[in-house]
Amino acid sequence: MASHHCWRVIAFTLIELLVVIGIIAILAAILLPALKNARAKGVQLSCLNQLKQIGVGSLEYVSDHSGYWPVKTSPPTGPGAWNDFWFTKLSCYMGVELGASPTDLELQKIQKRFVCPSQAGTWSPDWWKICYAYNYYFIYTGEYEKRIGILRRGEKPSQIMYAMDGIVSGHHYILPSLTTIDKKDSICFHQGSANILFFDIHATSMTFFELPTDAHTAFWLGE
Numbered sequence: 379m380a381s382h383h384c385w386r387v388i389a390f391t392l393i394e395l396l397v398v399i400g401i402i403a404i405l406a407a408i409l410l411p412a413l414k415n416a417r418a419k420g421v422q423l424s425c426l427n428q429l430k431q432i433g434v435g436s437l438e439y440v441s442d443h444s445g446y447w448p449v450k451t452s453p454p455t456g457p458g459a460w461n462d463f464w465f466t467k468l469s470c471y472m473g474v475e476l477g478a479s480p481t482d483l484e485l486q487k488i489q490k491r492f493v494c495p496s497q498a499g500t501w502s503p504d505w506w507k508i509c510y511a512y513n514y515y516f517i518y519t520g521e522y523e524k525r526i527g528i529l530r531r532g533e534k535p536s537q538i539m540y541a542m543d544g545i546v547s548g549h550h551y552i553l554p555s556l557t558t559i560d561k562k563d564s565i566c567f568h569q570g571s572a573n574i575l576f577f578d579i580h581a582t583s584m585t586f587f588e589l590p591t592d593a594h595t596a597f598w599l600g601e
């Protein structure tokens with residue numbers, strides 16, 4: 379009799395345990411996506427903040443260089459001279475002092491500031507590979523003088539894109555022909571959205587489908 383009673387108590391406890399496990403499973407199913415979402419939102423905000431820091435450093439660079447923004451002159455496919463990249467030109471304006479011949483390790487310090495936090499840990503240690511891309515038409519092109527004129531006249535700086543999430547094929551620059559649907563995942567690191575820094579250094583998020591596909595828009599050419 380005593381052993382039968384004991385068995386019933388254990389059986390009841392097992393049912394209770396299963397109920398508790400069931401409740402935990404339901405709570406986890408409800409809460410985990412919300413937590414994942416909150417984490418992704420946090421990473422997105424930290425990326426926006428990082429872009430803003432690039433903007434602040436760039437404005438200082440511009441005021442020291444008679445209104446010129448940092449221009450990239452070396453090809454994007456290899457290391458080239460360390461001081462020939464838009465992001466290394468900004469290094470001393472972003473708290474990274476690089477000597478006359480910095481080591482790869484020193485160059486990686488500035489590289490980190492140009493890698494979206496969503497890509498941290500997976501990003502290439504090659505110091506010249508970053509994951510923010512600048513507006514091709516304003517930094518790389520032969521029409522640089524014409525484009526810079528638009529900024530100097532203060533036309534639409536809040537609408538013209540300076541730099542954004544999105545490295546496609548290792549390029550440091552981006553233009554509409556690189557924003558095709560097959561490249562979506564290389565551009566939109568934040569749940570289908572890319573973070574964008576404008577020339578007035580405000581930063582915001584845009585979905586892939588909000589990115590203008592026509593170069594002749596304020597976003598790309600200031601037109």
Ligand SMILES: [Zn+2]
Binds near residue numbers: 567
């Ligand atoms: Zn990002």
